[in-house]
Amino acid sequence: MDIMNTDGMLRLSLLEGQARAFLIESTQLVETARRLHGLSRIATAALGRTLTCTAMMGAMLKGEKESVSVTIKGGGPIGSVVTVGHADGSVKGYVDNPGVDLPRTTKKLPVGDAVGKAGKLTVVKDLGLRDPYVGQTNLVSGEIAEDFAMYFTASEQVPSLVSLGVLVGDKVEAAGGLIIQMLPGASEAAIRSVEMSAPMFADISATMKEYHLKGALEQLLVHLQPEILGESQPVFKCNCSRERIERMLITLGREELEDMIATQHGAQVDCHFCNKRYEFTEAELQALLHQATGEER
Ligand SMILES: [Zn+2]
CATH class of the missing domain: 3.90.1280.10 (HSP33 redox switch-like)
Incomplete structure (x- = not known):
């Protein structure tokens, strides 16, 4: 049985231009990655979170020839997590050890243990210039979302809130993500209202499962006065030939x-x-x- 593809991505302005946001439903995208690579549940969560964030970073690019590559290497049993994204919403990626499995001690998949945190997150942006832009930060936890938040804040110097989630059983049930970035000149009040909303974003895969993209926009962001600036179709696509x-x-x-x-x-x-x-x-x-x-x- 085919599941209806409800994946989509929104580029948003919040709080009358004091912040920008990217909201994505990436369920089918992550399911495609799981099937192509035969990923274990932990590997699905680790690569799925990274692909979801990379798709949003692709939407930050301007030209269609530009690309963003992410490598997360934390010393854990999964090895490296590698992804590439483009402005049109297409992403691709792999992990060194797709079958990685670890015992679960809580309800949550131990993604941080699989990735490890003794290492770095590296971002390379090919913007069509002579030299690519390279940014790098130390990993915080290997849980991916926190690591990207640190990257945006420390390396790109844009205070950012990042939420990424993959709900996986026998297949991917739901996946999604949200990035909110404060823009220069944002008021203290604007920063506070974004910070105070953070707990609402904690279980974004469950929100996507229940409400899908447009419903999630209502559920999560309506109090931040969202304005839709653009919409694109995220998809797992390899450009090899x-x-x-x-x-x-x-x-x-x-x-x-x-x-x-x-x-x-x-x-x-x-x-x-x-x-x-x-x-x-x-x-x-x-x-x-x-x-x-x-x-x-
Ligand atoms: Zn390929």
């Missing part, structure tokens, strides 16, 4: 290709982001070797 993989093989260089031909008589390349497999015959590798040799001259 045979041509891209061929380029990658060519850039490995002549020796590497000759070695693949001699020892493996072909190559299998799996895309990290979507698990799609690309196969190359010995003859196809020979053709790429020909190109690589031509480029080295």
Whole structure:
């Protein structure tokens, strides 16, 4: 049975322009990631939260060629969590260890234990300039939302409230997120009313499950006078292609290709982001070797 896709994302102005917000329902997006990677429940929560935040960060970009990449490396058993987002709402991502499992001591999935907190959150933004923007902060808890809040506040110097949630059983039941950022010149009263609302945002996946995007907007933000500035469709989408993989093989260089031909008589390349497999015959590798040799001259 197909579930109706209710995913969506809103870009909002709050409190007459004193703050901006991004609100997202990302249930199908996270379910797609879970299925593609065969994620355990903890891995679904960890990657799902990160993908949800990355989709909102993509909506902060201006141009369609721009991208934002996030790497969370906390030393925990999940390894690295890696995501990439674009302005149109498309995101992709993976974790090193999709099967990670840990005993549950409370009702909540121990995401922080799986991710670890002895490490960093790194954000790279490719804004089409010569050098990408790179920002980095130490992890707070490995629970993801707190770590992003620290990143925005410390690295981008924008005081931010971040709530991310994934409700997962046999499949993803609901996922969503909210970022509220205070803008320069916000009054003390505006800051206080956002801070005092924080407890309402604590269980955002349950809110999305019950009310979906527009209902959640009413439930969570109506007292902050939200004004919708834009709407987009978040989706898990990988932009890999045979041509891209061929380029990658060519850039490995002549020796590497000759070695693949001699020892493996072909190559299998799996895309990290979507698990799609690309196969190359010995003859196809020979053709790429020909190109690589031509480029080295
Ligand atoms: Zn791919």
